[in-house]
Amino acid sequence: MQPIMNTYGRLPVTFSKGAGVYVTDDNGKSYLDALSGIAVCGLGHGHPAVTRAIREQADNLVHTSNLYGIGQQQSLAEKLTAISGMDNVFFGNSGAEANEAAIKIARKYGNDQGITLPTILVMDGAFHGRTLATLTATANPAAHAGFTPLVNGFERVPYNDLKAAQDAVKNNSNIIAILIEPVQGEGGVTAATEDYMNGLRELCDQKDLLLMLDEIQTGNGRTGEYFAFQHFNWTPDVLTTAKGLGNGVPIGACLAKGKAANVLQPGNHGSTYGGNPLVCAAANAVIDTITNEKLCTRVTELGERIVNAIDKELKDTGFITEYRGKGLMIGVVLNTTDNAASIMKSSLDAGLLLNVTAGNVVRLLPPFVLTNDEADLIAAKVCEQIKLYFAQKK
Numbered sequence: 001m002q003p004i005m006n007t008y009g010r011l012p013v014t015f016s017k018g019a020g021v022y023v024t025d026d027n028g029k030s031y032l033d034a035l036s037g038i039a040v041c042g043l044g045h046g047h048p049a050v051t052r053a054i055r056e057q058a059d060n061l062v063h064t065s066n067l068y069g070i071g072q073q074q075s076l077a078e079k080l081t082a083i084s085g086m087d088n089v090f091f092g093n094s095g096a097e098a099n100e101a102a103i104k105i106a107r108k109y110g111n112d113q114g115i116t117l118p119t120i121l122v123m124d125g126a127f128h129g130r131t132l133a134t135l136t137a138t139a140n141p142a143a144h145a146g147f148t149p150l151v152n153g154f155e156r157v158p159y160n161d162l163k164a165a166q167d168a169v170k171n172n173s174n175i176i177a178i179l180i181e182p183v184q185g186e187g188g189v190t191a192a193t194e195d196y197m198n199g200l201r202e203l204c205d206q207k208d209l210l211l212m213l214d215e216i217q218t219g220n221g222r223t224g225e226y227f228a229f230q231h232f233n234w235t236p237d238v239l240t241t242a243k244g245l246g247n248g249v250p251i252g253a254c255l256a257k258g259k260a261a262n263v264l265q266p267g268n269h270g271s272t273y274g275g276n277p278l279v280c281a282a283a284n285a286v287i288d289t290i291t292n293e294k295l296c297t298r299v300t301e302l303g304e305r306i307v308n309a310i311d312k313e314l315k316d317t318g319f320i321t322e323y324r325g326k327g328l329m330i331g332v333v334l335n336t337t338d339n340a341a342s343i344m345k346s347s348l349d350a351g352l353l354l355n356v357t358a359g360n361v362v363r364l365l366p367p368f369v370l371t372n373d374e375a376d377l378i379a380a381k382v383c384e385q386i387k388l389y390f391a392q393k394k
């Protein structure tokens with residue numbers, strides 16, 4: 001019996017060291033990392049500012065619990081609210097936990113108004129996590145299979161379809177919130193349109209609903225703004241983030257604004273580890289680095305550079321139907337209905353880490369600290385693997 005529970009389909013490799021945009025396996029082979037630990041290590045591996053913050057905090061104090069004040073958590077909350085324009089924040093240890101906090105805010109917001117079955121509108125293609133409530137909010141039926149009964153209080157509509165959301169709200173007075181990813185990651189790197197997002201904000205304003213954005217993946221610079229909603233001209237009521245916030249230390253955050261910010265009161269929610277000194281010290285260093293080094297601007301440049309390079313190389317091949325995403329959240333949609341997951345393994349063999357999602361979408365989530373040469377190298381290697389895939393299909 002394997003001592004690790006069999007919940008992951010893993011590739012046959014184990015990494016033992018990382019530096020910048022490269023990781024090394026335990027045989028000494030080096031790989032260019034175009035996945036960043038699934039959108040986590042935006043600053044690459046072993047970033048000196050983050051390493052220093054972790055080391056110094058570990059020397060001083062790792063954990064005390066939320067029974068006491070935590071200076072590093074206080075400064076992280078100040079930074080996150082200043083950047084986002086939100087009012088306050090709750091810290092957990094993962095994306096799913098950040099979304100659980102959002103779901104609890106929505107439910108209590110409904111219950112406080114006397115709504116007995118408060119319902120959250122969620123989307124086709126959504127991914128919100130693996131806990132029972134976030135699993136229910138997730139769209140993929142394969143992820144649901146075997147885990148019934150799921151949680152009450154969710155209704156689903158198609159993504160990027162404003163009319164569907166408006167109709168759902170019109171027909172169900174229990175709907176108190178909308179939960180949505182500004183760019184769906186796991187669901188195939190699909191971006192919401194600006195008109196759609198503006199329309200949802202308007203709908204929530206009209207009906208007094210909470211607009212809750214899952215920016216667990218899109219936050220912390222990934223799309224070229226600190227948060228993806230900053231491409232628009234408004235703020236959400238609830239905002240969750242995680243992945244890129246800690247550059248690898250486990251942290252999740254649920255931010256709230258206005259009427260959503262005072263819903264949770266002492267005793268309503270909590271976490272033993274959430275926002276402890278160690279993870280907050282790391283996250284403070286991450287935010288300072290993204291801000292001081294103007295990495296959001298760099299993300300936009302690098303994203304365009306990589307997509308342009310791939311397109312230049314492959315545009316006459318007919319292999320690509322579409323490029324999706326925003327910034328350094330890149331989906332290259334292959335012209336096939338077959339599952340193209342084998343590209344993950346062939347890329348690994350060729351020393352490149354990437355992901356394939358939704359069957360035929362090559363998904364790139366590289367670190368923001370790429371040089372132009374490294375970005376070009378990623379593009380070249382991706383093209384090589386896509387050509388190889390189509391050559392072997394014939």
Ligand SMILES: *Cc1c(COP(=O)(O)O)cnc(C)c1O
Pocket residue numbers: 094095096097099127128129130181185186214215216217242243
């Ligand atoms: C990864 C992810 C989650 C879940 O985060 P975990 O840390 O794995 O719990 C939720 N929502 C989105 C959009 C994600 O990308």
